Amino acid sequence: MAITNVQTLPKEADHGGIGHNKPPVEIEAKAAFDELVDADPKLRTRINQFIVPVKSDDGQEIPFINRVKVTSEESLGMAASTVKQIRTCMTMINAAHKEAKQPYLDGGRIVDAEKNALFAPLSDLKAAIEGKQSAYVRDRENARRKREAEEQAKAAKIERERQEAAAKAEADRLAAIEAGKPAPEPEPEPEPTPAYVAPVEKKKEPVRGYDGTVASTTMVKVPTVTDYAAAFAMVQSNAKVKEAIDKAVASLVKAGITEIPGVTITEEAKVVNR
Template identity: 25%
Template structure:
């Protein structure tokens, strides 16, 4: 089909070939543009009037073709699409607009209604596979619209929550020192006690050792006395053996551990044993822990990070798949 020279740029642009663009040098054709950020597209027509001068309509309103040119030059549409939209139809690559009327003034409630309407539109698309480019375009636009809804919800959530966050920070700041400094000072005092309690524990261990030795000595003596009493059938000897057994039991009780401590019941500080690992062979330990879920999760995270950087490490390959995003 022969194209009038005035429409050559537009015809080529419809095929994906964009010619040189110069500010103010508008070209005849049919286009679309947004009147504000993230606003809906409106139809644009540019043609030459009977006097040879360029005429432009933006959303059926007269406009200066030179002024709008750079806003529309990369958004050509067919004449059929232009006339359909002017007649009240929706853009072929956009999903139906959500049916919204008599919306509440509360932005939270309004967004809930808008999301419910978008759910209904999405449900229609999800009923059947995508088979045309127009359907694909409409779904893509719908996902963009949902992202915009999420952004608005996020912004409104932040605004509503911010006073509580600010108030919480003020409360935290007010009480922070009174909450943290006692603990810090308490730990400092406990560390100051360490040397004393460790020495007391050393003395206690020495006392226990000697007490246990004495208990063992008395027990051996009691056992020997019991054997002699049994052999001699002597009541006095048996009584002495029993006395020695009681003495051995008492000394064994005396040899029981007493942890070094300071303070009183309810306010006692004592030595406690804190256990931690001292890694002597990292590779061997890693091999022993390799089947633990948290280790696998950590390794997978590091491997994914390497894969995204294009680094293929021993023991892994880089896999890729294409998904709509």
């Protein structure tokens, strides 16, 4: 049954809504985060000593990393202590971030659930209708192709029968001559059957809905991989394919597999600060 009428949704009055007198969310969220970070009065100072450059006697700014020298076992241990301090700051920042963000996450989940309750059935219905549209135009195109194939086969059959009849008549004539009999008068050879040429279909005009919505048809190419090895040979230079291979190989190595064709595995020293 076709849809005959859809009511236009009324435009709601412009009200401030719940919490319209609250500060903007970006200000409120930042204030909540800052409050949690500043709950430890020393945290900002410790963070700043790592991220704020210090000035040298000649006024040049020196980033903290420039003051870290790892040239001996002793300085290696000192760097480990520094990393531990930085990690402590990061842990506290993450804790503040999680706590400040949680109310917004909870609210977001509630809004997502409400949105999905309304959106999902509409999305499913839209997909179902579009599926019926696609099935119709697909069947229409398949029927057209079938008609063309049948007409081509019919024309080919007629031409084949014509050629077979001409060949038989010629064979009968030659046989009569060989037997010393009067050769039969050759029948006028029918004109060759012209090859079937599919009619040029008139371009289908877009179909308009009752409210002016346009439904048009287009042909799209849909790939189906039938030989992954051959397909891979075609796309192996693609950057995303290489990235996927690197990740897959790394996961195999992490799992303990060390014999992988085409892969060289080496050992590198890595520092672990505990």
